[in-house]
Amino acid sequence: MRIAVAPTDELPAGTMRLVSAGERLIGVYHCESGYHAIEDRCSHDDGPLCEGDWEPGSCVVTCPRHGARFDLETGIPLTLPAFQPVQTFPVSVVDGMVVVDVEG
Numbered sequence: 001m002r003i004a005v006a007p008t009d010e011l012p013a014g015t016m017r018l019v020s021a022g023e024r025l026i027g028v029y030h031c032e033s034g035y036h037a038i039e040d041r042c043s044h045d046d047g048p049l050c051e052g053d054w055e056p057g058s059c060v061v062t063c064p065r066h067g068a069r070f071d072l073e074t075g076i077p078l079t080l081p082a083f084q085p086v087q088t089f090p091v092s093v094v095d096g097m098v099v100v101d102v103e104g
């Protein structure tokens with residue numbers, strides 16, 4: 001399914017949006033490297049990952065529960081206690097709208 005996130009001018013670099021995709025929540029981030037989307041569920045203990053602080057330059061988010069850091073581009077954890085990746089989703093711009101594609 002394709003989810004409309006926001007017009008590009010409403011999602012400038014350094015901002016993010018949380019969107020619903022069925023039963024899942026997905027954080028869509030505009031890093032300096034571009035748009036990236038990651039599931040709002042930490043792979044360590046299901047923490048609300050997208051409530052954590054993030055850095056647009058390095059494109060890294062920190063889980064607010066136990067502090068694991070994740071690469072927003074790949075979903076790969078950079079620090080313990082997480083050791084498994086979080087799912088990421090492709091983001092594109094269609095007619096000036098940021099969209100995220102979620103399987104299922």
Ligand code: FES
Pocket residue numbers: 042043044045046047048063064065066067068081082
């Ligand atoms: S739930 Fe995210 S680091 Fe533990």
